[in-house]
Amino acid sequence: MFSKIIEYFKIKSISFNLYALSSIILLIPSFILFATKHQYFIIYSEFTMKYILIPLFSMAFVIDIFTVIKSLWKTILGKIIYSIFGYFALTYSQSLAKNSIYYITNENPDFYQTSTQFLSAIYLIPSWIISINYVISIIIIIGSIIIFPIMFFKFEKIVSVLNKLLKTINADVQIQKHNIIHMIFILIASITFFANSMAIMPTISKVIDNIFISKSILKYSYYPNKTCRNVNINQYIKLIGTSKVSVSNINTIEYLLLNYGVNNKKITFKTKECVRFK
DSSP states (O other), X not given: OHHHHHHHHHTSXXXXXXXXXXXXXXXXXXXXXXXXXHHHHHHHHHHHIIIIIHHHHHHHHHHHHHHHHHHHHXXXXXXXXXXXXXXXXXXXXXXXXXXXXXXXXXXXXGGOHHHHHHHHHHHHHHHHHHHHHHHHHHHHHHHHHXXXXXXXXXXXXXXXXXXXXXXXXXXXXXXXXXXXXXXXXHHHHHHXXXXXXXXXHHHHHHHSOHHHHHHHHHHHHOEEOSSBTXXXXXXXXXEETXXXXXXXXXXXXXHHHHHXXXXXXXXXXXXXXXXXXX
């Protein structure tokens, strides 16, 4: 019996083994505890789902997705798809950067090109997370459409259609009858990965907060005043067009203290007319 189980796992992929192992660790002891010691059932189930099932499912899903990505990259269609998503992620990160700059300064972000480039790079990771989750949403929808009809039609027919589809896109995957179980795992894992990756977003928002954005704008777009005589000489400013200036409430000394992290003063920006030195 055990030799057959070992042989069964040998012919499966690493991702399938992770799906199966984590499911077994969760389900079998949970059923036993539910039937015998009900008070420990919830504790064990919650712990196993949080620290075993969800991490292993997410890891296995990444392995499966990487396999598909590697196969698609060999095709012209795959390269086009990746280019589109890369452009979407970059454009979205730039949009987030410009919105942040406008929210903090109340000025046209086009005057803050260096800050926009820096914040775009920072926002690129969450933009990719959002882009990838668009793909995962499509996987969930298409996977559901494909898998649910399996209950009503012959496996042979479904397998044949899937293999023709994969052959069309040159994906290095061969669907067999036992792979259907793997596909169900992938569908569940995609939902798990989607929820986990989106759960990262609040953490990223805490890191890229208004304080971080304000410091970035100040560092990459403002400089000590040597242009406007109606602004203190040590105040950090940013010229807006020909006659306006955005003035920060930070002077040279405070700027140095901010860089060393010993000044927690809130950074603000205010636009006013600039009376230039003659």
